[in-house]
Amino acid sequence: MKTSEVKIGTVAIGNGNPITIQSMTNTDTRDIKGTVAQIHALEEAGCEIVRCAVPDVESAFSFRKIKDSISIPLVADIHFDAQAAIAAIENGADKIRINPGNIGGREKIIAVVDAAKAAHIPIRVGANAGSLSKDVLQKHGGPTAEALIESVLENIHILERAKFNDIVVSIKSSNVPVCVEAYRKIAKLTNYPLHLGVTEAGTYHMAVIKSAIAMGSLILDGIGDTLRVSVTGDPVQEVYAARDILKSCGVRKSGVEIISCPTCGRCTINIEKIAESIEKFTQNISIPLKIAVMGCAVNGPGEAREADLGIAGGRGEGLLFSHGKVIKKVDEFDILPELRRMILELVEERNKER
Template structure:
């Protein structure tokens, strides 16, 4: 896999493009005016591995909360601005690390000048965010709808507005709810510019549907070397987006964070509640950043052999659990209710050995 080479954009100390790792982003779904609630969600996102968080800034009250939130945030923050250049200026003044705007939508040329000048002075990058659901009317008419070509033309139109002002600290996104249109749009844009691309399938849907659409769309683009930062958009707790994002990146060998959990799909031979056990193990390891492989298997006889490449694993049978490392049995545990706590003790011992 050869990644398309793009220029580097710095977002609050996090490098995007230019050979940096593919960065994982999300967006708070809290009311930005609720400072404690927003900070709590930012903290949970950061703990899950989110590297950049975007905040909606719909009005002056939200803008007034930004300086406090930014001062206490553990990760860089992006202000999401629509239509009002004053909110963009307030976000820059509050110390936000980036803006997500479309310069053509924030006012006349003088207002665009003011925002771009302020961003240049503070070193604040701008993400041009094209959305298939809100394209300019003339482009919709000319292209017959929100086609990939229309989205790319919209993005290039906004890029030109910034470049005319000698501003090139730019990222670009081209999002639509159609997986195929999203892929086509990013392919076209990648041929035209060397700015970093923020990839995502917008309005992807609920946990399962959104995960599938995002995995297919983003997986194809990343495999083709397109994409410098991503967001998995789910109608769900945004913390779940981070887990999905890292699994997409892990499956392509692009990034690794936390344990990989291998679990068999269950069958008629399964004699324990394997689904619950696997979910409990996954939840217990959610905050662990070390990279290793954990197996949760449903057959005490064949499980260790089937998962012999796992660093550590457990295989359960009727009233019996076998804990193993690299296919070799470490010890046996009797009693279904002891499987999880005893397995977690072994994982903790395994991690202590690795860290020592």
């Protein structure tokens, strides 16, 4: 579903632009060195927009130095404090995330909007299941999709009444069916770009499952302009998960996709170890490649015929193949180093072709 275009620094979202990957630092924003280091790690992993918490004005004052040290757009995450929002804007924020209802009344909302207008930056508004008012919860009997929609529309209308339309919308829940229903419905009610996410998704394992189901469903419906996979832990893992979701939904043609078999009684080598090693080895390669790690030569090259490179294990040896054609046979202990070497050679060739 086509939405309006919004510019976040040098990155455009909406209006058919590629879905972008976001994450959020978990450092103290006042710790400029630590925050910049984490953002650099996120950039290397493939993060395209990064958000930092701004709990107070002092944190906002760090934005200028942080922004000067990174190359991706920097977003300020604001709760309750209008002065912190204005300070973040004045110190170079490329976007702010606020809940207009908790900023502190019309006068403060207008002050924040005026600052955003002067800086020509957008505002992200929305709702999540934990931020709904008691009245809305009581009216709808809980944090339902309809409750989320009522809340987010009110936040949108607050900005629109202030003559501000450079808006990005999010509508999150930790409940996957509720989250999907809410996004599907809001997509029909507004044409602002949609920021996808499952809030409070949990630690990596469950967060990836919840996010893949929710965001995958929405992306296949044509809904979503930018996304964040929320993970309790290292935010770099959020970026890897987001990249994999986009690749699996067929909307991101970059990076390495690992194909590996589930193994069976024919398998005589440690496929899990090889697949995990290759996955880690290739995680920051941006060239689109398919690498297959198959347990045996019975079906390996045939089943993984679409793979650019692959291995099929045997008893004490392995076959290296490309697009189903066997290239060479190597000793079991040479499988991993030889596959790594061939991957690097292929990446170098593809880079020269660009």
